[in-house]
Amino acid sequence: MTVGDSSLVPSGYGGGVANPQPANLGDILERVLDKGIVIAGDIQVNLLDIELLTIKLRLVVASLDTAKQVGIDWWEHDPWLTGKDSKLELENERLRARIDQLEQGDGQRRAVRSRRVESGNER
Amino acid sequence: MSVDGVGIWAYAVMRSDRAEDRTRGLHGVAGEAVRAVVAGDLAAAVGTVGLNEFGQDALRRNLEDLDWLSAKARAHDAVVSGIARSGPVIPVRMATVYFDDERVRHLLTNKRDAFDAALHRVSGRSELGVKAYADPKGLAAQEARAEEPVTGNRSGTAYLLRRRRELTSEEEAYRFAAGEADRIHRTLMRCAVDGKRKPALDKSLSGRAAWTVLNGTYLVDEGLIDLFMETVSALEKTTGRITLEVTGPWPPYSFAGDVEVS
Numbered sequence: 001m002t003v004g005d006s007s008l009v010p011s012g013y014g015g016g017v018a019n020p021q022p023a024n025l026g027d028i029l030e031r032v033l034d035k036g037i038v039i040a041g042d043i044q045v046n047l048l049d050i051e052l053l054t055i056k057l058r059l060v061v062a063s064l065d066t067a068k069q070v071g072i073d074w075w076e077h078d079p080w081l082t083g084k085d086s087k088l089e090l091e092n093e094r095l096r097a098r099i100d101q102l103e104q105g106d107g108q109r110r111a112v113r114s115r116r117v118e119s120g121n122e123r
Numbered sequence: 124m125s126v127d128g129v130g131i132w133a134y135a136v137m138r139s140d141r142a143e144d145r146t147r148g149l150h151g152v153a154g155e156a157v158r159a160v161v162a163g164d165l166a167a168a169v170g171t172v173g174l175n176e177f178g179q180d181a182l183r184r185n186l187e188d189l190d191w192l193s194a195k196a197r198a199h200d201a202v203v204s205g206i207a208r209s210g211p212v213i214p215v216r217m218a219t220v221y222f223d224d225e226r227v228r229h230l231l232t233n234k235r236d237a238f239d240a241a242l243h244r245v246s247g248r249s250e251l252g253v254k255a256y257a258d259p260k261g262l263a264a265q266e267a268r269a270e271e272p273v274t275g276n277r278s279g280t281a282y283l284l285r286r287r288r289e290l291t292s293e294e295e296a297y298r299f300a301a302g303e304a305d306r307i308h309r310t311l312m313r314c315a316v317d318g319k320r321k322p323a324l325d326k327s328l329s330g331r332a333a334w335t336v337l338n339g340t341y342l343v344d345e346g347l348i349d350l351f352m353e354t355v356s357a358l359e360k361t362t363g364r365i366t367l368e369v370t371g372p373w374p375p376y377s378f379a380g381d382v383e384v385s
Contacts, residue, residue: 023200023370025193027252030321031376032196032203032217039234041219042226043130045182 130177131160131221134168134202135374136213136231136238142166145209152198153177160224162231165238167215168206169227177220186218207374211246213238214374241379248316248342249372253355255307255337256366257300296364297334303362304337310358314351315341319377336365342378 132152137145142159149157151170159166175181185191196217203214221227231238312318323335343351352369359367 025196027370028196028200029192031373032199032214039133039215039219039230041133042222043177043179043182043220045179045186045218 128174129171130174131169131227132172133215133219135206135215136167139164139166145206149202149205151202152195157202160227162228165231167227167231182218203374211242212374213241213379214376245375245379247345249345250340250375250377251343251372252340252370254335254368255304256333257336257364258333300336300365303365307337307358308339311341314347314354315343317342317378340377342375
């Protein structure tokens with residue numbers, strides 16, 4: 001199949017040979033958990049629906065190391081958690097760092113402390 | 124094959140002709156060889172799995188384990204996708220497990236008409252996912268920066284004014300992006316048999332910082348996939364601030380379940 005923009009070419013079924021780039025885990029989970037024909041098996045399990053999974057995942061990724069292992073680092077960009085996306089917050093960050101430097105001569109300590117607080121909030 | 128300690132994991136339902144060829148060489152969630160269980164004109168792709176890992180209690184526990192879930196979801200999808208390459212398929216939801224082959228045959232026989240209808244619906248069609256991402260925050264920040272002199276006032280009032288401008292332009296950017304998403308969905312529906320808008324994936328799953336304004340999935344006639352893709356390209360060119368991402372073709376996960384099998 002040929003289309004103008006090569007980035008838009010569908011990459012073939014799933015993560016098979018036709019697809020050098022494995023499909024995004026979220027896309028797969030969304031389909032194999034939430035979709036597909038639902039028939040009663042002999043073994044009954046209540047599958048988490050994708051929204052519950054998401055909540056769960058938020059809890060899981062509260063452990064930063066686990067999250068980094070599975071390649072999830074959204075909290076570093078999520079302004080809701082860090083505010084680091086917005087110019088304003090970046091500026092505040094810089095200003096606070098400068099104040100810290102002026103007051104203590106140590107800009108690093110605050111950064112470490114604030115990260116710990118963020119992960120604590122997620123739990 | 125009713126042995127203590129094993130269960131039958133179902134991947135997909137298909138027509139029985141060529142079912143053995145279509146499952147040959149595929150390996151499933153337990154690394155097991157995938158095989159076909161046939162009943163009449165239908166077949167199920169199944170694998171024999173140990174109940175120590177895939178039994179009721181084990182499943183309940185394992186589904187909570189993100190690493191386990193990820194690996195098994197990928198394996199399940201790989202089997203379903205492998206079968207989809209060679210013809211129509213109904214994906215079965217992950218973690219549907221039976222006691223033995225006989226129970227699977229029983230299901231195929233009992234629900235034959237529903238499976239048949241579902242196969243008709245998806246034959247010659249594929250599922251394509253289309254997501255639209257917008258970054259109104261970046262846009263809002265850009266506008267705010269443009270309005271402000273470089274050596275701007277850093278007093279409290281200036282801070283509040285700037286914050287309000289940011290929020291307003293962010294809201295406007297979001298409204299704009301949401302309107303564009305509606306337009307994209309409507310246009311894509313015209314080249315699809317069916318389509319669904321799903322809730323946007325949480326950032327923790329999508330791995331993207333930008334806002335997902337559309338998480339759509341479309342059932343497309345295979346002969347019209349090129350047209351569908353060209354439409355996506357054209358749409359992307361006319362929506363400057365929005366990035367479109369296509370995934371698939373997928374097996375018809377989101378459309379096979381429309382037929383009632385209760």
